[in-house]
Every structure is written in structure tokens, then in C-alpha cells.
Amino acid sequence: MKRSRFTEEQIIGILREQEAGVPVADLCRKHGLSSPTFYKWKAKYGGLDVSEARRLKALEDENAKLKRMLAEAMLDNVALKDLLGKKMVTPAAHREAAAYLQTTYEMSQRRACRVIDTDRTSVRYQATRPDDGALRERLKALAQERLRFGYRRLHVLLKREGQIVNKKRIQRIYREERLTVRRRGGRKRAIGTRRPLELPLAPNQRWSLDFVSDQMTDGRRFRILTVIDNCTRECLALVADTSLSGGRVARELDAIIAQRGRPDTIVSDNGTEYTSNAILGWADDTGVGWHYIAPGKPQQNGYNESFNGRLRDELLNETLFRSLPHARAVLENWRRDYNEQRPHSKLGWMTPRDYARALSGESGDRAAQPGGSARTPLATHHHQGSNQPRTLVMAG
Known part of the structure; x- marks a missing residue:
């Protein structure tokens, strides 16, 4: 909105001069006005004093501000409805949504971040991640060879090959390439506490x-x-x-x-x-x-x-x-x-x-060491009998 070069006091003063009997043409020539502007002032401020004119100007400014806020809120609402089909969970998704609002609705970056309720620093962030193309291809090759291996076992295989990589990085690439092993449906199992099996401590035990x-x-x-x-x-x-x-x-x-x-x-x-x-x-x-x-x-x-x-x-x-x-x-x-x-x-x-x-x-x-136990001997064909009872006991 263009700002007037006359204040409310000056406008009221010019109108008072006209009421005192000065012709309109002389007032316009004196103050550098056009006659339409003078009559516009008279329609708006006629019969008002300076305080009432200031209050009217303040009400007009507040009304314009409310209209602008309402228009912005309606635009934000329309933009959010447009983003309903987009998942905004990760920072990358937030950056994509902010760029979409800036392009489609001509919003500023600050306003777009406010609409999607995210921090501007995460939107401005530029990734400095190293290129993992070779690692990605090797992980895909291993996953193709081991179709039922998860990312943990694939990470162990990569470590054996000499690639020192963080397990979280392997997990991220594993998910991005959609290598996740699909779980097969299993039967229902009973719920309850069971005594754990005793762990044998030696081979052949x-x-x-x-x-x-x-x-x-x-x-x-x-x-x-x-x-x-x-x-x-x-x-x-x-x-x-x-x-x-x-x-x-x-x-x-x-x-x-x-x-x-x-x-x-x-x-x-x-x-x-x-x-x-x-x-x-x-x-x-x-x-x-x-x-x-x-x-x-x-x-x-x-x-x-x-x-x-x-x-x-x-x-x-x-x-x-x-x-x-x-x-x-x-x-x-x-x-x-x-x-x-x-x-x-x-x-x-x-x-x-x-x-x-x-x-x-x-x-x-x-x-x-002294007192160490020797290996249990093998049974031979010369073994005569056994101290084990014929009837074997079943565990309950």
C-alpha cells in the first residue's frame, strides 16, 4: 500500500481551511493536490478531529493485517492439504516438502518450514556423506548370494573381506536397497516361561x-x-x-x-x-x-x-x-x-x-596342566556290555 506524504494532522488542517472559506482550487494549488484527492479526504475525514482520524487509521491498518493473516492461513491450509499424501518423517522428506512449497506456492523458505513445522537448519543442511557406490554394490551382491541373510550377518562377511564399515551404515544401505528378508509366517507358539536348556561346555558332550x-x-x-x-x-x-x-x-x-x-x-x-x-x-x-x-x-x-x-x-x-x-x-x-x-x-x-x-x-x-582330563575313549567292538539300563527314560 502506497504511503501518503500527508499526515492525519495535515489532512485535517487542509479540510479546516476549506471550511473557513478558502476555495478548493486555491487549496489544491497551494498544497500541490488534485481535486479528486481533496474530495476523497473530505469523504473520509470530514467532521473528524485529529485523534479520531488517528484511531480510524489504526483500525484500517489492523483490519488490513487481519485480512493478510487470514489469507496466509488459508494458503497454508491449502498447502498442507496438498502434502497429505507425502510422508514427512525423515529430514530428507522435510527438505523435499519445503522445496515443493517454495516452487508450487511461491513461499519463502522460512514460511515453508513454519508450515511443515520443521527446523530451517535441517532444510538447509547439505549432506557430506562419502560415496558408497562400491560398498552398496558389494552388499547387493552378497545379499544376492545369501538370500536369507540379514544385515548383521552381511556386515560380518564384509568385515572378513577387510571393509571396516559401521553396522548402522550397512543397515541404512540395506534398507535403502530394500534387501530386507521377508519373514515367513510361522505357527502359533505357546506363551509361558520355560526352563532354558543347559548349555554343553565341550564338543561331543x-x-x-x-x-x-x-x-x-x-x-x-x-x-x-x-x-x-x-x-x-x-x-x-x-x-x-x-x-x-x-x-x-x-x-x-x-x-x-x-x-x-x-x-x-x-x-x-x-x-x-x-x-x-x-x-x-x-x-x-x-x-x-x-x-x-x-x-x-x-x-x-x-x-x-x-x-x-x-x-x-x-x-x-x-x-x-x-x-x-x-x-x-x-x-x-x-x-x-x-x-x-x-x-x-x-x-x-x-x-x-x-x-x-x-x-x-x-x-x-x-x-x-596338572589335573587335566583326557579325551573320552571311543567305543570298540571288544566292548562287553554297558552299564546303561535298557529302558531309556524320557524327559517330562
Whole structure:
């Protein structure tokens, strides 16, 4: 609004001169006015004194201010409605929204920040983040190779390659590339407190057995016997076949013992293969304690159940098996990778093989000291009988 060069006092004085009898033409010539301006003043200020004129001017200014505020509020309301479909959570989203308001509604940066209720410093911030293109590509390649690995395990693999990167940075890139592993729906589990499993303190102290089923591309089904060392978390065997009897399980255990040594205890469920006469006779002959979990309580064999979940999630659900030899080859490769390459979260991100070597080094140091315990001898064919009772007790 153009500001007048005459104050209220001067305007009232000019009007008083006209009321005193001075012609309008002379007043306009004297003060440098036009006649329309004079009559406009007379219509607005005629009959008012100086105080009333000032009050009228103040009311006009306040009215103009209120109109301007109302117009700005309506514009802000329209702009906010336009941003309803945009998520404004991160600073980057705030910067994008502020730029949109400045471009579309010709707002200043200060006003745009006020509308979206954000700090101007975050909008003005210029990122100084280093280029992570190579790291991003390597992370995507690893995620493509390990489809069911989360960002924590991928971070461990990157550290092995010599890339010292903050885990939060890996998590950010992992989310930006949308590499998040999709969770598969699981069954409902009972709610309640359970006694935790006792953790074995040495290799071969306790093994656990279980079966996993799958099928080949032609529809034929096969079973996989999984054998786990509960201390080192090593997968000792993945035996695949269309049929696995108790005698076959006993032969596979003999083959593992020949390479690794005899376990103190084996944990399994109450399947017909494990309760057969072949397994009962094998346990008596070798002196291995066999522990059966309570029926309907798979959590008592939690180590093997957890391993079976990883096996199905990372291999069985991701692979099409053409034949039984193909399945055996793929399972053996995955078993070696699991033991020698895959970092385990419960072992401090060490592999089961490295953890077993670390334990064997510690046990060797203890055995070299006075009072150290020697390794449990293997059972031989000359072993006569067993002090283990024939009837095996099930855990309740």
C-alpha cells in the first residue's frame, strides 16, 4: 500500500481551511493536490478531529493485517492439504516438502518450514556423506548370494573381506536397497516361561538329531537326517534319502564317531527310527546316553529345531532339487558353508568350525596342566556290555 506524504494532522488542517472559506482550487494549488484527492479526504475525514482520524487509521491498518493473516492461513491450509499424501518423517522428506512449497506456492523458505513445522537448519543442511557406490554394490551382491541373510550377518562377511564399515551404515544401505528378508509366517507358539536348556561346555558332550522333509521337482519326497553338536553348533551330517530306518541312522552315527569321537549324550524325539531296536542296541553297544524329549515338546530339542529352521529358510525353500544325488551334493556344500563360512550369532559371529578350534585349543591347554582330563575313549567292538539300563527314560 502506497504511503501518503500527508499526515492525519495535515489532512485535517487542509479540510479546516476549506471550511473557513478558502476555495478548493486555491487549496489544491497551494498544497500541490488534485481535486479528486481533496474530495476523497473530505469523504473520509470530514467532521473528524485529529485523534479520531488517528484511531480510524489504526483500525484500517489492523483490519488490513487481519485480512493478510487470514489469507496466509488459508494458503497454508491449502498447502498442507496438498502434502497429505507425502510422508514427512525423515529430514530428507522435510527438505523435499519445503522445496515443493517454495516452487508450487511461491513461499519463502522460512514460511515453508513454519508450515511443515520443521527446523530451517535441517532444510538447509547439505549432506557430506562419502560415496558408497562400491560398498552398496558389494552388499547387493552378497545379499544376492545369501538370500536369507540379514544385515548383521552381511556386515560380518564384509568385515572378513577387510571393509571396516559401521553396522548402522550397512543397515541404512540395506534398507535403502530394500534387501530386507521377508519373514515367513510361522505357527502359533505357546506363551509361558520355560526352563532354558543347559548349555554343553565341550564338543561331543551332547548331539541332537532330527528329521526334515522336502520333495524333488518330480514330486518324490525325501527326508534329511540332521546331526548337530549342541556346543559348537557344527552340523555333523546331513543325510538325505527316500527312506531312513533306525539301522541306517545307527550306521551314519558310526561313521561320524569314526571321524569325530563318541558323544556323551544324544537328544532326539520319540520317532519310530529313534525308538527302534536297532537304536536301542546301538546305544547299549557304544555306551552313548540317549535322551528322549517329552512327546509334543520340540522346544526341548531347541538347538536342532533352530538349525532346521535355518536349513529350510536358507536352502530348502530356495532350491529346486532335480534328483537325490543333486540334493545330496547341494546339502553337503551347504553343510560345509554353514560350518566354515556362515557367521553364527550365538557364537559371537564366529563360524562353528572356528569356535570348535578355539574350544579345542582351550581344552588342550587345560589338559596340559596338572589335573587335566583326557579325551573320552571311543567305543570298540571288544566292548562287553554297558552299564546303561535298557529302558531309556524320557524327559517330562
